[in-house]
Every structure is written in C-alpha cells, then in structure tokens.
Amino acid sequence: MAGISAGNQENTQVRLGSTMTSKRAVVAGASSGIGRATAMQLASAGWKVVALARREDRLEELADQLGDSCEYVVCDVTDEDSTQSAVDEVLAGGPVKALVNCAGGAIGQDRIEDCDLEDWRRMYDVNVLGTLRITQKLLPALKCAPGGGTVVVVSSTAGIESYEGGAGYCGVKAAERALAQTLRFEEVGQPLRVIDVAPGMVETKEFSLNRFHGDQAKADAVYAGVPSPLTGDDIAECIEWALDLPDSVDIDSLVVRPRAQASAQRVYRER
Template sequence: MPTSSAGRTAVVTGASSGIGAATARALAAQGYDVWCAARRTERIEALAEEIGGTAVSCDVTDPESVRRLAQAVGGRLNVLVNNAGGAFGLAPVAEADPEDWRRMFDVNVLGLLHVTQALLPSLRASGDGLIVNIGSIAGHVAYEGGAGYTAAKHGTQVVTETLRLELVGEPIRVSEVSPGMVHTEEFSLVRFEGDQARADAVYNGVSEPLVAEDVADAVAWIATRPAHVNIDELVIKPRAQAAPHKVARDA
C-alpha cells in the first residue's frame, strides 16, 4: 500500500514556478505540509497561501541562505525535492562563456549539495526520508550546443547515484526524475536570456510536450510509495521525443 502522507513534511526548492511550483501543489494535494523555497519571495508566498504551506526565501547557491532554510524546517523532514536548477545559453564548446557554465554548475550541482547537506540530519531524524533530485535527459545524453548543461546534469545524476550508495542501510531513499522536453513558462526563456522567439522555437510543431504537472505527478507518485520501495530513476519524455535531438514536429 502507498505510504500515508498525513503529518508528513516536504521541502521543494525552486518552487516559485514551473516544475517546482507544480510539485509543491502535487505534494500538498497528497497531504504533505510543504515548505516552498525559492528566491522570489512574493511568488512562493502566494503559492504557500494557495496550498496551505510555508514560504522560505532561499538561494540554493548561498550556503548561509540554505542554513536559514534548514533552521526554519527544523529537526524533522520526510521529503526533499531538489528542483532548483537551470540552463544558460546554447553555445558550442568552442564559443561557450565559462561564466554560463559556472552558473549552471553552481545551481544544478553545488546548490543540490548545499541543500542536501543542510537537510540530511532532518531527513534521518524522520525515520523515513526521501530525496528526489530533478535531473534531465541531458544528464544521460549529450547534444550539440548543450555541453555546459549536460555536464551539469550529468553531475546531478552522479551525485544522486553516489548518495544512494553512501546512504544505503539508512532510512532514506534517493531518487531522480529525469524529464525530457517540458514546456514551462520560464525554462527556455531564461536559457535564451529573454528571447521569446528562440524560446518558443524549442516547442514549435510539438503539440503535446510534457508540462510541469507531468513531472510533479511523478514526484508525488515516488513520494507515496511504501517506505521499502526505492524508485532509483524515472526518465520521462513526451511521446513526440525519442532523444534530445530527435523530436517529431508537425509540418
């Protein structure tokens, strides 16, 4: 039988929009008391009011900010969803801006490290902890122009695998959800520095990409499995996508 969510708590980073906001809603719908963490305070405050959760302003790349998050959450936590992340640019290796790569590694890998380290004691104390890292198919397959992002998401994937090895035998499960093409309001827009035309072109001709709620549904499913069941990884793509570089588009 699925795990009862009554009285259980969850933290979702990057909860101000997209997959993070959808995941906070999905976990709240399952009965979790959700801590919504992100930099944009107004957005997470509105979300927390909507779902009956708690908003905590947090920049995952800032250890002091993460420490304050851990203090707010307290001594017991059941679920941590490391969702905060992002892609910046689509330049080939020969022309890539090292600063874009640094930013991607900082949020996708070091940010995950900061939050996991800070909240691991609370996950242990719950007696039934779960860490869900939001990865990407970019963490498994390379594609032209995506070296910086794929390197960062490969880092997410390897950290997840290593953490599972290191925590085996403890009452903590470690999972990764790796989505393919997800149409959210901001991911591609941020990647292309506000260029709406380039952002829209990513999804041109794809009538049914994934949406944030599809990924959130997967996270909620993992979180409600029995305590002895660990879902190592879920790779989720829309039917129209076979690989990052192979997408069926309408004429």
C-alpha cells in the same frame, strides 16, 4: 518561519483541514516551473509543503493559494548563509520526510568554441552545488524521519545524452545524476531513499526563456510543432507517485519524456 502560513508545530503531526499527516516535504525551487507544480501536487496529496526559492513574491502567492498546507522560506541555494538559515527555520518547524531538489536551469546553448564560461559556472553553482548544499544540510533530519526520508533530485535527460550546444547543461545534469547515485551508494542500509527524476522536453513559462536570455522567439522555437510536450504538472505527478510508495520502495531513476521525443536528437514535430 518566514512567510509561514500555518503556525509552527510542536509535534510530528500537522493538521490539514480535517486530516492529520506526518508527511512534510521541502521543495527547493518552488517559485516556478516543475518546483511550483510539485509543491501544488504534494499539497493536494496530503503533504505539508515547505516551499523554498529566492523570489518571495512568488512564494507568497503560492502559500496564499495552498493555504494551511504550505509554508515558505526565502532561500538562495547558491548562498551558504541563506541556505543554512533556511534549513534552521525549516527544522524549527518540525520533522522533514522528503526533500525535492527542483532548483536549477539552463543558461545558453552555444557551441563549445563560443560558450561563455560564466554561464557554465552559474549553471554548476545552482544545479549541482545548490543541490549538494541543501541536501547535505537536511540529510541528518531526513534519516530521522518516521519510516525514513527521501531525497529527490530532478535532473534531466540532458544528463544522459548530449546534444549540440548543450555541453554546459548536459554536464551539470550528468553531475546531478552522479550525485544522486553516489548518495544512494553511500547511504545504503540507512533509512533513506534517493530518487533521480530525469525529465525530457518540459514546456514551462521560464525555462527556455531564461536559457536564451529573454529571447522569446528562440524560447518558442524549442517547442515549435512538438505535439503535447510535457508540463510541470506531469513531472510533479511522477514525483508524488514515487514519494507516496512504501518507504521500502526506491525508484532509483525515472526517465520521463513526451511521446513525441524519442531522444534528444529525435523529436517529432508537426509541419
């Protein structure tokens, strides 16, 4: 396995320090933000983490920090060959208990009359098709996990309610939520949970900066005056909690907002 920081295992259990665990989770989009925080949270809770992302230097740093509890594979979920190769490497390393889909992001916040179609295409490719691609390829293995497997889709409250300038991002996140719900319908009766986690305002280093094409002033303005917006760690704790519930308990949809955010249109800001 590329960049593996603990050797391939020949059985379900992997030694983490002095404990044994059969919990192995794939985290897509693990190089930054919620994905990185989730990898760290799961590792601290006794999971064996397989971190996927495009940026190998970030993955190396994460694996070095987490030691034997983390492996990584370079993967671009928007590319079919890259994703298939990554899945093959993941499955060669042993069973998979959970998949956490964190790869995604927003690009642009333009009005519909001014928006860039390429921005919408790129968002759909990574948020929706990327989630579909990796989920589809890991489904058979997840349903064979001891006790059953879990698919987590990290969508957004943007997929629940629209706001000005958000049509593209709101659309792709609504599509991700539809994907999760449909998968739950189709797999009912199978040993599989499908969990949709929809965060509200989460302040991470890259999300808004990427959205505004590197404009730091615009990125900072998103959170200006908002007391205690959510962090990646907050969402990671929610994901770990949902995963560590009994396999028979499925948290269908978990909407998480900071206290200062009542909705996309109603946010309290200190003056």
